[in-house]
Amino acid sequence: MMKVLVVLMLVCSVYTNEIKTLSDQQPCLQDVHAALREITASLAETRLEVKYLQAENKEQAVELEDQQTEVEKLKKQQQVQQVAFSASLWSRGKNTFGPFTEHTTLIFKSVLTNIGDAYNQNTGIFTAPVKGAYQFQWYIGARGGSVNTAVALVKNSEVTYMAYKEQAAGYVITPQAVSVILKAGDVVFLRLWPGFKVHDNSNHHTSYSGHMLFPM
Known part of the structure; x- marks a missing residue:
């Protein structure tokens, strides 16, 4: 009878420790999920910024090409005037x-x-x-x-x-x-x-x- 009681006490102790471990891990898992959500949001924002920069660079490239064309026209006009x-x-x-x-x-x-x-x-x-x-x-x-x-x-x-x-x-x-x-x-x-x-x-x-x- 004594041996059974000891075994039950050991089982209870192990079960209690596992419950405690899970309980301790729960806040960590929540923090990880929160961090992942934050990273995901940050990546989405970064993608938007990259798209915006790409669009802005494209506009600047078009403006630069227009300016170069205008410069060429002015050069030709200047040459014609000579x-x-x-x-x-x-x-x-x-x-x-x-x-x-x-x-x-x-x-x-x-x-x-x-x-x-x-x-x-x-x-x-x-x-x-x-x-x-x-x-x-x-x-x-x-x-x-x-x-x-x-x-x-x-x-x-x-x-x-x-x-x-x-x-x-x-x-x-x-x-x-x-x-x-x-x-x-x-x-x-x-x-x-x-x-x-x-x-x-x-x-x-x-x-x-x-x-x-x-x-x-």
Whole structure:
């Protein structure tokens, strides 16, 4: 009987200890669950922040691309605005052109400046790269007995202004300048009138210049 009682007491003791252990573990399990919930909430918040940052970075990338495009446009506009040329009829020595029996385009082959490459030294033709206001100046020299010279600025096929001079003898220089509105692709050149002549030498008395004032 005594042995049974001892065994029962041991069983009760073990059972009591297990109950106590479970009871002690219960708060720990609650803390773990609470921590897990907190971590889960934190991860969800982090995911939202990451999505927001990704969206914000995408917007910034689009804005940066737009800014780069705008910068490229401004660079191109700046390059287009840089249009200017200056050339003389003869580079060295001296020579007289004309008189001819028909209208003749003067080709100014000695190019000093050709910013924007709008002037063609092989044809003597200036081609407007964009619509805008342009200014042209030309100085025409002539020499000899009965000095007659007449050179007109032609826009496409229309005569705009003419530099004209008649003199009994000697050497003359007649200047002219004009501002015109050109569309992209319009051409401008100087035309020597039939029966007249021009002269040039290493001093470049006969010259032709132009530049864009502003785009439109």
